[in-house]
Amino acid sequence: MEAEAPKAGHESVLKTKSRVSLSSVDKNNIGTLRKLLSVILPVVYTERFYADVLLADAEAYCKLIYCNDIPVGAVCSRIETDAGTKESKLYIMTMGILAPYRSLGLGSFAIKSLLETASTSTAKPRLSSLYLHVQISNSDAKRFYERNGFTEVGVVEDYYKKIEPKAAWLMRWENPPLPPGAATDSADKPTAKTDEKPAAKGQGKGKKGKGR
Numbered sequence: 001m002e003a004e005a006p007k008a009g010h011e012s013v014l015k016t017k018s019r020v021s022l023s024s025v026d027k028n029n030i031g032t033l034r035k036l037l038s039v040i041l042p043v044v045y046t047e048r049f050y051a052d053v054l055l056a057d058a059e060a061y062c063k064l065i066y067c068n069d070i071p072v073g074a075v076c077s078r079i080e081t082d083a084g085t086k087e088s089k090l091y092i093m094t095m096g097i098l099a100p101y102r103s104l105g106l107g108s109f110a111i112k113s114l115l116e117t118a119s120t121s122t123a124k125p126r127l128s129s130l131y132l133h134v135q136i137s138n139s140d141a142k143r144f145y146e147r148n149g150f151t152e153v154g155v156v157e158d159y160y161k162k163i164e165p166k167a168a169w170l171m172r173w174e175n176p177p178l179p180p181g182a183a184t185d186s187a188d189k190p191t192a193k194t195d196e197k198p199a200a201k202g203q204g205k206g207k208k209g210k211g212r
């Protein structure tokens with residue numbers, strides 16, 4: 001698939017003159033996603049994860065990130081709908097940038113694009129919030145999300161089963177309420193399970209070489 005042009009306004013977060021773009025993950029480029037995640041994160045994702053990524057309603061929220069047409073990162077999310085309240089949220093399952101391309105603003109660019117899509121989309125149901133888990137040893141990633149408008153709303157003990165520390169911060173971004181009279185319908189899809197989100201491989205600061 002052709003890489004999409006950046007959305008207006010997001011370029012301001014970039015600290016590189018390189019061309020940065022996003023492209024939806026699809027069956028033709030999912031191999032690239034697999035390769036990127038295997039390099040960036042120390043976990044083999046389940047086939048369920050890759051099936052979730054290819055769901056039609058996830059297309060707007062599962063992106064490969066390109067720098068000068070080279071795939072250098074990815075963000076993958078899924079929509080979860082509470083069967084009782086019908087409230088829909090976006091769960092960011094994974095996010096990562098190859099180490100040499102970190103601290104250039106690419107991650108912020110991708111997250112801002114996701115937030116804009118979530119807050120301007122006319123698709124129903126409307127997403128009430130975005131959330132994700134960050135391993136409590138990964139304070140750099142926490143700071144990254146805080147800079148991009150997320151707030152820590154709690155700690156989930158024993159969130160991770162196979163890596164230490166097991167605890168994770170729960171981070172959330174609230175979608176601003178729509179103006180009165182513009183309410184959308186609720187969803188009718190079932191709630192999905194939450195995947196374990198791993199610590200990053202090579203969590204050093206890429207070009208800056210700062211370890212954690």
Ligand SMILES: CC(C)(COP(=O)(O)OP(=O)(O)OC[C@H]1O[C@@H](n2cnc3c(N)ncnc32)[C@H](O)[C@@H]1OP(=O)(O)O)[C@@H](O)C(=O)NCCC(=O)NCCS
Pocket residue numbers: 040095096097098101102103104105106107108109133134135138140141142143144197198199200201202203204205206
């Ligand atoms: C977290 C991550 C996606 C941010 O992407 P990015 O393109 O580097 O983000 P930006 O350039 O927009 O912002 C950089 C900021 O992110 C934060 N950050 C978090 N982890 C970082 C890392 N490993 N390297 C560099 N910056 C990191 C820093 O606060 C940094 O600010 P600084 O450049 O002033 O030091 C990326 O660093 C990464 O892939 N890290 C490893 C995987 C990971 O931890 N994923 C998140 C799991 S919840």
